[in-house]
Structure formats: structure tokens, C-alpha cells
Amino acid sequence: MADESKKQGVTQFEGEDLDQESELERRIIGLGVHREYAKWAYYETNPADIFKKPEALDDMLVIDASYGSFAGLFASSILAEMGAEVIRVEPPGGDIARKMSPYGMMIKDTGLPYLVEGGRNKYHVTCNLDSEEGQKIFKRLVAKADVLIETFKPGYLAARGIGYEDLRKENPGLIYCALHSYGHFGEDAEKFGNQPDYDIIDQARSVIMSITGEPDLDPEVPPQYKRPLKHGNWMGWYTGGAWAAYGIGLAMFYKRKTGKGQFLDCSPPEGLVAIANYALQYFHMAGDEMPRAGNYDYAVFPYTYVRCKDGYTFMSGFTDPNWTALCEIMNRPDLHKQFPTIKDRLTPENQPKIQHEIEKFTEKFTSDEILQMLNEYNQRPDKKGTVVTGRLETPKDVLQREHWKERMTFVEVDDPYYGKLLVQ
Incomplete structure (x- = not known):
């Protein structure tokens, strides 16, 4: 394992043999308590330790060059939690994603979403990809990597001589994952690929927004509220990131069998379409669009x-x-x-x-x-x-319930630079 003190946010741990005594167990045994009882007492009071396992991806090196998109950041965070070594590459001045935070709340000039979701458990380096020196450094980093994640507009890195075709020459086993709202090929990619990857675009293009909102047919709902609604979180980014991490895992499995890398073209709206329930199928079969259901459901009720x-x-x-x-x-x-x-x-x-x-x-x-x-x-x-x-349950309810803490759904960490953080 790498020196975890250098990483931002969560401190990961390696699994240990359940028969191996921890320091706390040894102290309990030293008080004259029977060893088996000491083990039982330890795990009764530290239930999350039971789930410690060796990290599945501890031999994977990931370069995350995401910019302004939590889709790529979330993908690499998932891989990092599974043990991958992740190096974040940011431009001078930092990723614009650092500035995205509720009500502008900042800790050391960095927003909460980046601290607890986008930047956790990663090394961070600054690299100017518009300069020759920065491009050389980037190539050297990627030459040793298993995975590259990027969220730039299609063709942005290729125009600088550091696209997939350039990088695979030095590293044929490279898994190159590109995330963008319109993907890297197809009619819409050619027309609108010059736009950045935005969560709201991902939601709007996926039919998710069109089927979310107050029901059109409920007489109690005022007309001004009968409009499409986005999800309360960045569902497009997070869903796209989860699908990307899933695809990277499969590509890594293939690489271990064949030694070959590949290009993964990940479009977050397609990830949302895959979980859009039955709206598309209904239109395909009935030729009619379902009205928005709100908190109702046209397949199951109540x-x-x-x-x-x-x-x-x-x-x-x-x-x-x-x-x-x-x-x-x-x-x-x-x-x-x-x-x-x-x-x-x-x-x-x-x-x-x-x-x-x-x-x-x-x-x-x-x-x-x-x-x-x-x-x-x-x-x-x-x-x-x-x-x-x-x-x-509200955020307050969730944070006050012992159930979530016991299951390690979120953890409080005391970072030497950023202070106390809640990571989830």
C-alpha cells in the first residue's frame, strides 16, 4: 500500500486475518480476559472491522484527468475505494469542480463535493496540458498507468498529441475512459461535442427529467408546478461515473486475460437511459407518452x-x-x-x-x-x-442514526490540512 498520509480524505485499510490479534485485543487479553472472549468483545464494539478485506484493485494505477465533471471524479473515487492508486491531474489553479459547493461553502478554497466525493483518497498533481512540458509529463504518467479517465470535449487531448491513439503507442495496455454528455461518436457528438459535460444536460437528454415532476393529472397541483424537474442531486454525473467504473473493471478483467487495453466511450445520459424504467418501452409499444407521475406510479400503486x-x-x-x-x-x-x-x-x-x-x-x-x-x-x-x-429521512435524521455509522456508510476523518470531514 502507498503512504496513506499523502492521500486526501479517507484513510483506507488492508484486510487482516481474523485470527490475528489487534492491538486492542492484546490489551484486553493483557487484562486477564480469555482470548476468545476478547475477540468477541472487540468485534462487538468494532462491527465494521468484520468487513475488512484485501483491496481488490490494489495493483491498478489510475490517472484521473477529469475537468469540471463529477462523472469522471466519481468513477475514480469508486476505483480508489476498491484499492486503486489514483493520481488526479489538475490544471494550474485547480479543477473548476473545486468551486462547486452549496452556498459557496469552502474549506481551504475547496468545495465540499470535491473534498468528500471528487478528491478523496487520491494523489493530486498540477500539470498544464496546454504546454509542451506538461504534455511530456502527462505522457510519462500515462505510460505507467492501467487506466486514464478524462472528461474533456471530444478531440481536445488528441489535438495536443495526447489522445488515445498517441498514448496507446507507448502503453498498448492502456484502458482509456472518456466521459462526455454526447459521447465521442454519433450524429449528436459531431454537432454538440464542443459543449462540456454537464449533469443537467445528461439528465435532460436521458428522458429522466421529462418523467420527473408533479403529475399533470393531479387537480391539487397548481399549473405552475407541472413542469419537468431535475433530480435533487447530480444524478447524471454520478450514474455516468458508476457506469464508467463498472466498464473499467470489466476492461481490466479483459486486460488481465489478454494484456490488451481499449477505448471506453462513456456517455452519462446512456447510463440514465438504462435505468429510465418503463417510459421508453411504453411509448414504443403504445405510441403514447405517459404523463408525469410525481410520487405516484403507473405500474404499482399504492x-x-x-x-x-x-x-x-x-x-x-x-x-x-x-x-x-x-x-x-x-x-x-x-x-x-x-x-x-x-x-x-x-x-x-x-x-x-x-x-x-x-x-x-x-x-x-x-x-x-x-x-x-x-x-x-x-x-x-x-x-x-x-x-x-x-x-x-432528512440528512439530519441519517447522520443521527447509529445504523448508518455501524455499517460505515459514512465516516468522519480528521485530515491534517482540511480538518474534520464527513466522507460517504
């Missing part, structure tokens, strides 16, 4: 968030047996009689009516009370079906 005493909670009972169970819990046989089958419940006109009736019940209870109530019902031997619920 499968939505409903009001409760302390906010909102998720409620699901879309199959006929589960709908029967939900109506029994609410003591609403009339509702079951009015909408007996799943087809009765799926129409855009009926879903708001059903949700309104469910909320007459849920608004009397808190989300925790509903969770407890349904858990008890689901364990009954005479239950008619299973009704699923789940709290709608």
Missing part, C-alpha cells in the same frame, strides 16, 4: 409517500393481497370494495383519490407509530398480505 403526523412516510400495498391487508389495517372495507383489483388502482384519476383516503388514516400517527403498527401486522400468522412502510 407505492408512494403519504402524509403522517410528523411529516411523510412511504406506504406500499400494490398487489391485491397486500392491498387487502392495507385496507384491513385501516379498517376500510369500503375502500377495498371500490378499488378491488390492481387495474382499478393504477389509473391516473384514481391514484390521487386513493392516496387521499390513505392519508385520512396515516395523518393520525407518526412515522414510527406506523412502522411499529405494520411490523406487528406483518408478523401475524393470519395476515392477508404484507404492507411495507419506511420513514422519509
